[in-house]
Amino acid sequence: MNRRTTFATRGLAIAAALSLGLAACSTSTDEGSDDSADGGDTSSSSETDDQLVVGTLLPLTGTLAFLGPPEVAGVGLAVQEINEAGGVLGNDATIVSADSGDTTDLNVSTQSATDLINQDADVMIGAASSSVSLNVVDMVTAAGVMQISPANTSNTLSGYSDLFARTAPPDTVQGAALGTLMLDGGATKVGLLVQNEDYGTGLRDNVQQTLESGGAEVVYGGSDSGQEFQPGESNFSAQVTDLLAQDPDAIGVIAFDETKAIVTELVAQGWEMGAKTFFCDGNTASYEEDFEPGTLEGVLGTIPGANAEGEFKERLDTYSVDEEGEELTSYAYGPESYDATILAALAAVRGGSADGQTIADNIKQVSGSEGGTEVSTFAEGVEALEAGDEINYKPVSGGGPLNEDNDPSSALIGVYEYDGNNVQQFTRAVEGKI
CATH class of the missing domain: 3.40.50.2300 (Response regulator)
Structure with missing residues (x-):
């Protein structure tokens, strides 16, 4: 299942994402941030990257392989909807995929992370295992790639790096x-x-x-x-x-x-x-x-995390059958994977560049750390940012805005x-x- 997938733009219509309430936030702001037309902070990026490449480091094999399908579907559905809404900075986002494996052979994740970096991933969604993330996070950070885990819960990863965040809560x-x-x-x-x-x-x-x-x-x-x-x-x-x-x-x-x-x-x-x-x-x-x-x-x-249900569950199911050729039997961390991808895309829009450091500099703000206009889809977020507003993305996983440790400030x-x-x-x- 390792492959590069490019999703073509399929029109401007985008389905409304099922959202759950957020709790109060912790504030973390970036120095040098400006409130230009797109509301973004472009001070961290010396060269604009106008195409978002999403790398996935998810368990396609190993003891956590049952988590792979819903996580893959969550990322893929998010990228599909991002591109249907016009893409990031005017360009379609793309996915490059790799297997994280598990802790029985950490060489799998080391090689996969290296491959994703070499394929110019701007953001890496994964890993599912905290120990796998700890195996690669220093390498990913050194490469300037933003890593967002949809499933890591180890306390060790709280505040580990400015280039590491997660949409799942700590243990x-x-x-x-x-x-x-x-x-x-x-x-x-x-x-x-x-x-x-x-x-x-x-x-x-x-x-x-x-x-x-x-x-x-x-x-x-x-x-x-x-x-x-x-x-x-x-x-x-x-x-x-x-x-x-x-x-x-x-x-x-x-x-x-x-x-x-x-x-x-x-x-x-x-x-x-x-x-x-x-x-x-x-x-x-x-x-x-x-x-x-x-x-x-x-x-x-x-x-x-929240239980995938209603329209969002149907969208995950449809994506998995149509694009991956399999029905989902578990939805664990599918919502968190979707949210991680949407947050990365919105952070790139806010910052005016799709590189990892710009995503890191803007991800707290688009998660709602500074309040702002509530949005539940990528399209709504882009519209608000282009109007000069701060935004508060309401995740389908039900988590609160990212805190100073890049953890969700509350969680279900x-x-x-x-x-x-x-x-x-x-x-x-x-x-x-x-």
């Missing part, structure tokens, strides 16, 4: 939501199966903090326990045996595709899944083809429950502040 938000979900279910003794990399341990630490603040105890897999497993592990017999020996009343699984082997072992050793088992964004996916019906019924999971966390077919079903969303 503090999901950790609090997941821990609270366990407490609300009556958990007092929790066992955690945690993969040993930045995402897994970071989310675990935040879940544990919430649990302990609520009076519960982590009896296995806690911080400093040394009981994490390595990414790509396939045999969980010993870990599950040791965990169940602690007599937990709830189990949290913080993993990626390893979850299939974990669930198989838990069931084999007599653990009753249901409402006392909890997943996270790394594994709240459809397992309809993997387990007997009813295996996961009642299991709860959390995914940062979706809560999902598995049905009898082992498919996750959205039940509700809770809002968290950062």
